[in-house]
Amino acid sequence: xxxxxxxxxxxxxxxxxxxxxxxxxxxxxxxxxxxxxxxxxxxxxxxxxxxxxxxxxxxxxxxxxxxxxxxxxxxxxxxxxxxxxxxxxxxxxxxxxxxxxxxxxxxxxxxxxxxxxxxxxxxxxxxxxxxxxxxxxxxxxxxxxxxxxxxxxxxxxxxxxxxxxxxxxxxxxxxxxxxxxxxxxxxxxxxxxxxxxxxxxxxxxxxxxxxxxxxxxxxxxxxxxxxxxxxxxxxxxxxxxxxxxxxxxxxxxxxxxxxxxxxxxxxxxxxxxxxxxxxxxxxxxxxxxxxxxxxxxxxxxxxxxxxxxxxxxxxxxxxxxxxxxxxxxxxxxxxxxxxxxxxxxxxxxxxxxxxxxxxxxxxxxxxxxxxxxxxxxxxxxxxxxxxxxxxxxxxxxxxxxxxxxxxxxxxxxxxxxxxxxxxxxxxxxxxxxxxxxxxxxxxxxxxxxxxxxxxxxxxxxxxxxxxxxxxxxxxxxxxxxxxxxxxxxxxxxxxxxxxxxxxxxxxxxxxxxxxxxxxxxxxxxxxxxxxxxxxxxxxxxxxxxxxxxxxxxxxxxxxxxxxxxxxxxxxxxxxxxxxxxxxxxxxxxxxxxxxxxxxxxxxxxxxxxxxxxxxxxxxxxxxxxxxxxxxxxxxxxxxxxxxxxxxxxxxxxxxxxxxxxxxxxxxxxxxxxxxxxxxxxxxxxxxxxxxxxxxxxxxxxxxxxxxxxxxxxxx
Ligand SMILES: Nc1ncnc2c1ncn2[C@@H]1O[C@H](COP(=O)(O)OP(=O)(O)OP(=O)(O)O)[C@@H](O)[C@H]1O
Numbered sequence: 001x002x003x004x005x006x007x008x009x010x011x012x013x014x015x016x017x018x019x020x021x022x023x024x025x026x027x028x029x030x031x032x033x034x035x036x037x038x039x040x041x042x043x044x045x046x047x048x049x050x051x052x053x054x055x056x057x058x059x060x061x062x063x064x065x066x067x068x069x070x071x072x073x074x075x076x077x078x079x080x081x082x083x084x085x086x087x088x089x090x091x092x093x094x095x096x097x098x099x100x101x102x103x104x105x106x107x108x109x110x111x112x113x114x115x116x117x118x119x120x121x122x123x124x125x126x127x128x129x130x131x132x133x134x135x136x137x138x139x140x141x142x143x144x145x146x147x148x149x150x151x152x153x154x155x156x157x158x159x160x161x162x163x164x165x166x167x168x169x170x171x172x173x174x175x176x177x178x179x180x181x182x183x184x185x186x187x188x189x190x191x192x193x194x195x196x197x198x199x200x201x202x203x204x205x206x207x208x209x210x211x212x213x214x215x216x217x218x219x220x221x222x223x224x225x226x227x228x229x230x231x232x233x234x235x236x237x238x239x240x241x242x243x244x245x246x247x248x249x250x251x252x253x254x255x256x257x258x259x260x261x262x263x264x265x266x267x268x269x270x271x272x273x274x275x276x277x278x279x280x281x282x283x284x285x286x287x288x289x290x291x292x293x294x295x296x297x298x299x300x301x302x303x304x305x306x307x308x309x310x311x312x313x314x315x316x317x318x319x320x321x322x323x324x325x326x327x328x329x330x331x332x333x334x335x336x337x338x339x340x341x342x343x344x345x346x347x348x349x350x351x352x353x354x355x356x357x358x359x360x361x362x363x364x365x366x367x368x369x370x371x372x373x374x375x376x377x378x379x380x381x382x383x384x385x386x387x388x389x390x391x392x393x394x395x396x397x398x399x400x401x402x403x404x405x406x407x408x409x410x411x412x413x414x415x416x417x418x419x420x421x422x423x424x425x426x427x428x429x430x431x432x433x434x435x436x437x438x439x440x441x442x443x444x445x446x447x448x449x450x451x452x453x454x455x456x457x458x459x460x461x462x463x464x465x466x467x468x469x470x471x472x473x474x475x476x477x478x479x480x481x482x483x484x485x486x487x488x489x490x491x492x493x494x495x496x497x498x499x500x501x502x503x504x505x506x507x508x509x510x511x512x513x514x515x516x517x518x519x520x521x522x523x524x525x526x527x528x529x530x531x532x533x534x535x536x537x538x539x540x541x542x543x544x545x546x547x548x549x550x551x552x553x554x555x556x557x558x559x560x561x562x563x564x565x566x567x568x569x570x571x572x573x574x575x576x577x578x579x580x581x582x583x584x585x586x587x588x589x590x591x592x593x594x595x596x597x598x599x600x601x602x603x604x605x606x607x608x609x610x611x612x613x614x615x616x617x618x619x620x621x622x623x624x625x626x627x628x629x630x631x632x633x634x635x636x637x638x639x640x641x642x643x644x645x646x647x648x649x650x651x652x653x654x655x656x657x658x659x660x661x662x663x664x665x666x667x668x669x670x671x672x673x674x675x676x677x678x679x680x681x682x683x684x685x686x687x688x689x690x691x692x693x694x695x696x697x698x699x700x701x702x703x704x705x706x707x708x709x710x711x712x713x714x715x
Contacts, residue, residue: 224673225387245294253307255491305339309349353707448632455628479638
C-alpha cells in the first residue's frame with residue numbers, strides 16, 4: 001500500500017497478500033525504482049566525494065520522485081498534508097532523511113568533501129561525511145590509531161562514532177555480500193577442468209533462453225589439490241560475466257572453507273541453524289525475505305561436499321526448493337557440488353557413500369535421503385594435481401587415501417623427520433616462544449562471565465571451546481571461534497596475532513585494568529596477522545606484502561588475515577566483583593559490556609590508510625549448556641588449527657600433530673595433502689604403518705570405493 005496506515009482511520013483497506021503482483025508506486029511500468037541509498041552507492045565516479053546528504057540535495061529528482069519519496073518517508077496524516085506544494089514536500093523529505101541519518105549516526109555534513117580541502121582539521125575530516133569513507137579511493141591522511149590509543153572521554157566518543165559507522169558498514173556488507181572478483185584465468189584450466197566449463201556453458205545458454213536445465217545436479221570430484229576450488233572461481237567469473245551479479249551463490253560447510261572461495265556458510269545462507277538439529281520450514285515474512293534476497297540466483301556452488309551428510313543434503317535440497325518456490329529437484333537451480341569423498345566426512349551425519357545395506361536398520365528416512373544422493377545426474381572427475389609438482393608426493397597422497405602406504409614410505413617419512421626438524425619460520429619460533437612465556441607472565445587477561453558456579457567450573461569444551469579466562473600477550477596467536485562476518489573474512493577459524501596491547505590510561509601490564517565507575521575501562525589489543533598461506537603455483541613463492549589488496553589476497557589465498565582491536569568497555573551497570581574476587585565471580589549480577597573491535601584487511605582497504613586503524617565492533621558471545629551459561633570473547637588462543645578447519649587450504653608448511661587415533665575417515669589424508677611436498681612437512685610424532693593404512697579398517701571403506709566407482713559411471 002505504500003502509506004503508513006497506523007494511527008489513522010480508513011473507509012476501507014485492501015490487503016494484498018500476494019506480494020508478487022505488487023507494483024512499486026513510483027514506476028507505472030513495474031520497473032523497480034532505486035532508493036536514494038542504492039543510487040548513492042552506485043553513483044558516478046565524478047560524484048565519489050559527495051556525502052550522502054549532499055548527494056540527495058544535489059540530485060535532480062523528478063516531480064514524481066519527490067511525490068513518491070514524500071509518500072514513503074513522511075507519514076501521511078490527512079489529505080491537506082498530502083497535497084502540499086512540492087517544495088514543501090522536498091524539505092519535509094529532507095528533514096526526515098536527516099533524522100534517519102542521525103538515528104543511524106551517519107554524520108551529515110552539508111559540505112562536499114574535497115581532497116584539496118587541506119585547511120580543515122584532520123580529526124574533523126575523520127568525522128565528516130562518514131559515508132564517503134566507504135569509498136576506498138578516499139584515504140584519510142592521518143593514522144586514526146593515535147586517536148584510538150588515547151582513551152580520554154572526548155576521543156572515546158570519536159571511537160564510538162567509528163564503531164557505529166563500522167557497524168552500519170558491516171550490516172551493509174552482510175546484506176550486499178562480498179565483492180568478489182576472482183583473479184583466475186580460464187586459459188590456465190586443464191582439459192578436465194575445461195570439460196566442466198563446457199557443461200556450464202550449455203547450462204548458461206539454457207538459463208539465458210529460459211529453457212529448463214537438462215542436468216541440474218552435478219558433482220565435481222577430485223583428489224586434494226586438483227584445482228576444484230580454482231575451477232569453482234573460474235565458473236563463478238564465467239556465470240557473472242554472462243548472467244550478471246547475484247546469479248550465483250557460493251556456499252561451503254565451514255567458515256574457513258567458505259572464506260577460501262569468498263562464499264558463505266551453508267547454514268547461515270539457508271537458515272539451517274547453527275547446530276542443525278532438525279529442519280524447520282521457513283514461512284511468512286521470513287520466507288518472503290529469503291526468496292527476495294536470492295531472487296536472482298540461478299546457480300548454487302557448494303564446495304567441500306564431503307563435509308555434507310545425507311540429512312544435511314536433504315535439508316539443502318528442501319530449502320533450495322523453498323528459495324525457488326518450485327518443486328523441482330533443488331528448486332531447478334543449477335547445483336554443483338565440489339569436493340573429494342576421500343577427505344573428511346560429516347560430523348553427526350552419514351556420508352554420501354554409506355551403502356544402502358548399511359542403513360536398512362534406519363527407519364527408512366535415511367534410505368530416502370540416499371535416493372537423493374543417487375539422483376546426481378553427472379560427475380566430472382579431476383585427477384591432475386595442481387598443488388604439487390612432485391609426482392612421488394602426489395602418488396604418496398593417493399596411497400594414504402586408499403590405505404596402501406608401504407614400508408618405503410615410512411622410511412622416507414622417518415628421514416624427513418630428521419631433516420625438517422627446524423622448519424619453523426623465525427616468526428613462528430618467536431610466536432612459540434611467546435606462548436611459553438605467556439602463562440608465566442600474562443600481560444592481560446579477560447575473564448568470562450558465568451551465570452552460576454557450575455558454569456564457572458565447567459570445561460572449555462562445554463562452553464563451545466571458549467575459555468573461562470583468555471590470556472593475551474604480545475605475539476599470542478588467536479583464533480575466532482564464531483562466524484562473525486564471513487564476507488569480511490571474519491569466520492570461525494580465522495587466525496591472527498596480538499600485535500600490541502594498550503591499557504586504559506595509567507594502567508601498566510601485568511595488572512588487569514581497574515574498574516572505574518566514571519570512565520569506561522578499556523583494554524585494547526591490536527591483533528594482526530597472516531596465518532595460513534596458500535600457494536597458487538607450486539614452487540612460486542608468495543611475494544611478501546604487508547597490506548595485500550583484496551584481489552591479491554584472493555589470488556594468494558590468504559586466509560584468516562585478521563587484525564583485531566580488542567576493547568573491553570564496561571557498562572555503567574557493571575560491578576567489579578569478578579575481577580577482584582574470582583571465587584565469587586559467577587554470582588550472575590555483574591554485567592560486562594564487551595566490545596571486541598575487529599578489522600580485517602578487506603575492511604582495512606575500504607577505510608584506512610596504510611598506517612591507520614579503524615575498528616569494527618564485536619560483541620561477546622554466549623555459550624549455554626545444561627549446567628550454565630558463559631559469556632565471553634569469541635576468540636581463543638590458538639597455536640594450531642584442527643585438521644577439519646584446514647580442509648580446503650593450501651599451506652606452505654605444516655607441523656602436524658596427528659594425535660594417537662584416526663577418529664574419522666580421511667584425517668591423515670587431509671592433513672598431509674595441505675602441503676605440496678615432503679619438504680614442507682614436519683611430523684611431531686611417529687606414525688606407524690598400521691596408522692597410515694588404517695582407513696582400510698573403517699566400516700565405510702568399501703562403501704566409499706563403491707561410491708567412487710559409481711561416480712565414474714556418471715562421467
Ligand atoms: N588450472 C590451474 N592453474 C593454475 N593453478 C591452479 C589451477 N588449478 C588449481 N591451481 C592451484 O593449485 C592449488 C590447489 O588448488 P585448489 O585449492 O583449487 O585445489 P582443491 O582441489 O580445491 O584442493 P582441496 O581439495 O584440498 O580443497 C591452488 O593454489 C590453486 O591456485
